[in-house]
Amino acid sequence: MVISLRGVSFEYPGRIRALENVDLQLKEGERVALVGPNGAGKSTLLHLMAALDFAKEGEVWIAGKKVERRGAAEARKQVGFLFQDPDDQVFMPSVYEDVAFGPLNMGLPEEEVRARVDRALEAVGAAHLAKRVPQNLSLGEKKRVAMAGLLSMSPPVLLLDEPTANLDPQGRRDLVNVLMGLKQSMVIATHDLTVAFELADRAIVLKGRVLFDGTFRELMRRPEVLKEANLELPSFSRLMMMYKQHLNADFEPPLTVEEALEILKARR
Amino acid sequence: MVISLRGVSFEYPGRIRALENVDLQLKEGERVALVGPNGAGKSTLLHLMAALDFAKEGEVWIAGKKVERRGAAEARKQVGFLFQDPDDQVFMPSVYEDVAFGPLNMGLPEEEVRARVDRALEAVGAAHLAKRVPQNLSLGEKKRVAMAGLLSMSPPVLLLDEPTANLDPQGRRDLVNVLMGLKQSMVIATHDLTVAFELADRAIVLKGRVLFDGTFRELMRRPEVLKEANLELPSFSRLMMMYKQHLNADFEPPLTVEEALEILKARR
Amino acid sequence: MELNADRFAKDSWLSAFDPRVKLLCFLSLAVVIALLTGTEVLLLALAFVLSLAAVSRVPPSHLARGYAMAFPFIAAASLALLFTSGTGNALNMGLRVSASVLLLLVLVSSTPFMDVLWALRWFKLPSVLSDMIMFTYRFIFVILDESGRMRLARSSRGFRGGRSLLDGEAFKVLSNTIGMIFLRSYRRADRVYLALLSRGYDGRVRSLGGHRLRFRDAGMGLAFLIIGALALTQQMGWYVWW
C-alpha cells in the first residue's frame, strides 16, 4: 500500500467541511482517477495525500508511515504533486532552473540533473521555453513547465490535480501518452472523463465523501452516481448510448474510441 | 461591426512576439470560437479586444471607436471579460458582493442589482456560495463565480477565456446552455472543441497569426490547419471518421453528437 | 512598477565573477566610501564606481533610473547640510551618497538575485533570514501581479476609482483593496510555498553549475583592495602630497 487513508475528515476554517470520513488505499503501480463535482474536495484530498495539509480526524499513511505534521518532509519525498493552478508551482527565475529545482534538492549529480531536465522538458513539449521566465508564460505553457518539474523528479507516487486543464488537444494527448508510459502509482483528479478512461484503471467518485470506488465499467452501470457527481459520459460514449437506444440493442458503454469502433464494426 | 482589429501586432517585453498582423471583425450577435495551441496568443488577443492592453502596431476598434490608452474605460464598458485564471477575477470579500460589483458600477438601482445577482448566481449553479469568501473557493467554484460576475452585467460583448476549464461536466453543460440563450456577441477562447462546436458559428484558428477564419465545417476539411494548430477532433467525431474509413463511405465529420447519430441511423 | 532586478544580470560582464567575492568586495568598498570625507578621494571613489558601471554592461539608463529614485534622498541630505554647515560638506555628502548608491546599484543589477542569496547563505546568514529574503522577494512579484490583475479585473467591470483619500468611502475602498490584495497574495504564497515543499525544498536552494573561485576573482579582489587602500590612506593623511 503506497498511500492509505483511514476515516479521514477535513474542515477548513469557518466550519467548511470538505471531506467526511474518507477511506482509500492506493496500491503500488495503480492509476486512479479522482472525479467529482466542483467543490467535491478533490484538491483537498490530494493535499492530504501529499502531506501538504493535515487531517484533524483520521489517519493518513504514506509509504508505511503515519503522516504527522513534524516529519512531513520525509513523507513528501515519496510524492510528486501537480497543483491545479500552475501559477502556484513555478518558482525559479527561469524555466530550466525551475525544472532542475526538484532533482537538485534530491542531491543528484549535475550531469544527471541536466539530463533529466532536458528529458522532462522534451516530454511535455516545452524544450523551446527553457530560457523563458516561467511567470511570463501563457497558462498552458506554465502547466507544461509545472508538469516537467514533476517528471524530472520521478517520485514513486504522482498526484496530479487537473493535469490536462488548459492544455491544447495535442498537449493533452502527449501528456496522456507520457503518463501511460510511467510505472509509478498515480492519482489524477480530473473533470475530463475521456482522459480518465484512457489513463486510469480505477475510478473514485468523491463528493465530500466517497460515492463510488471501483472500475469505470462498473461506474458506467451506475447512472445515479454519475448524476449525483455531475458527471457525464464522453461524447463518443454518449453517442453510442444514444445509438444503442435507437437500435434497442444491448451493449455496455464503451470506454475508448477503439472499443466503440469495434462495436460499430460488429453491428454491420 | 462590434469589434474590429486591423493589422494588429503585439510584443511582450523581452521581444516576445505574441501576435502578428491580425485582422478580425466581430459582427453583432455573432459567436466566434478562438482556438489554437498553447502560447498561440489567444489570451493576448482577447486582452486587446477588451481594451485591457494596447497594441503598438495596428488598430483596435470597439463599438465604432478607436481604442486608445486614454478613454479605455469607455471601451471597457462595452465588453465583459472572463479571465482564464479565475483567481484574477474575483476580488471582493464575499461572493455576493463580487457578483454585485459590476452592476453597482453601472449605477443600477439596488433592487435591480439584487435581482441580477440572484439570477446570475442561479445560472452558474453557485447560489449556495453567495456568503463565502471568494478566495477560499475551489478553482471550479471560483470560475463559476467569475462567470456570474459577467452575466450580472450582461454587456453587449462577451470575451471568454477558457470558460469551461476546471468546470465539472454538468457545469460545462449548464454554462453552454446559458451562453446559447444569450443574444450578445461573444468570442470564446477554448481548447475544448466539443464546446466550441456547440457554441460557435465561426472558428478562428490562431497561432501568432490567423491561420484560418471560417465555419467549423470548412475547418474540418483542412487537416493541415488542424495539425498545425495542435487541434484534434472531439472523440465522437474521431470515432465517426474512423468508422467512415472502415466503411469506405463518404460523409463529412459531424459537428454534434446528434448529427453523428443521424449518420449512424441512416447507415442502417 | 518595474522591479525586475535580474533583467540585465545574466548578460553582465560582472556576472561571471564569484558572487561571494563580488559581494565582499562591493560591500567593503561601500564601507570605505562611507568613511571618506575629502572631496578628492570621494571623486576618485566615484570615478572607480562609474568605471565599474561602464564595464558591467548594465545599460546606463537602468542605473540612471535607479539613481533617480534615490535622488530625492541624496538631494535632501545635501541640501540640509548646505544650509547648516556649508558648501564643502554638502558637496561631499552628495558625492558620498551617490557613490555608494551607484555601487550597490551596479552590484545588484549585475548579479542574479539567487546568486546574491547563495553568497549570503555561504556567509552563514541565518537560514530564517535568507529564506525570508528569498520568499519575500518572490512574493513581491506575486503581490504586484495580484494587484495588477485586480486593477484590470476591476476596470473591466466598470470600476473607476481615483477620488481623494480622506473621504470615508474612498478610505473603505483603499483598505479593502489592500486587505484583499494581501489575502489573495497570502493564499497564493501559501500554495507556492507548499509546492516548493513538495519538490523537496528544505531551506536550501541549490543551483546548477555552482560557483568556484577562479583567477579573475582574485583579480577583482586585488583591484578593490588597491582602490580601498588608496582611498583610506589618503583619508588618514598618510600621503598628503596627493
Added chain:
Amino acid sequence: MDPIVVGLGWAIALPIVAWAVHRLRQNLDERVVPFMAILAAGIFVAQMLNFPVAMGTTGHLIGATLAVALLGLYGGIVVMTTILTIQCLVFGDGGLTALGLNLLNMAVVAPLVAYGLLRLTRKGLNRWNGLGVPLAAWASVLAAALSCGAQLALSYTLSGGSYGIEPLLSLPAMGIYHAIIGIGEALITSGVVLFLSRVAPETLEFGIRAEEAKA
C-alpha cells in the same frame, strides 16, 4: 551620518535582530514562513506607494505595527529586517551604511514601541483590536522618526558639522512631520487588521500563537 553613529547603529541593531531570529527559530511552524514573507512583501510594496496625508504632505507606510500585530515581536522584527535588507539589495536604497541605522529605527525601535503599546492596551480590549492598534501604529512611527532625528543630531555634534543635521532643526522637524504621517499609518494599519479579522481570522492567530508559545 557620522561613521561612529553608523557603527553604533549596527552595534545596537545587530544583536537585537540576532536575538529575534534566534527566538523565532525556536518555534517556527512551517505555515508561518509564507505568511511572514507575504506580509514582508506586502509592506515592501506598500512602502513604495505614497499616500497623501494632509496639507499637501505625503507619507508612506512603515508597517512595523502591522507586522507586530500579526506576528508578535520576533516575527515583526524579522519581517522588518527582511524588508530593509531587500530594499538595500534591490534598490541600493541609501546604501549599506544606512542599513544599520534603518534597522535600528524601523526594525528595532518601531517594533519594540509597537509591541509595548499593544501589550499595554490589550488588557480589557478585544485581543489585538480596539484602540491599541492605531495608537501603537502612530507611536511607532513617531518613535522611529525621533530615533532618526536623534542620530542626525548626534552625527552633527560628533563630526562638528560634516555629517548630520543640527539638533535644533532635526528633532522637531522629524517629530512634527511624522506625528502627522503617523495618522496615515494608524488608519491603514487598523483598516488592514480589521479587514483580516473579517475575512481571514485565522491569519490573526499566528501572532497570538507566537505570544502563547512565549508565555
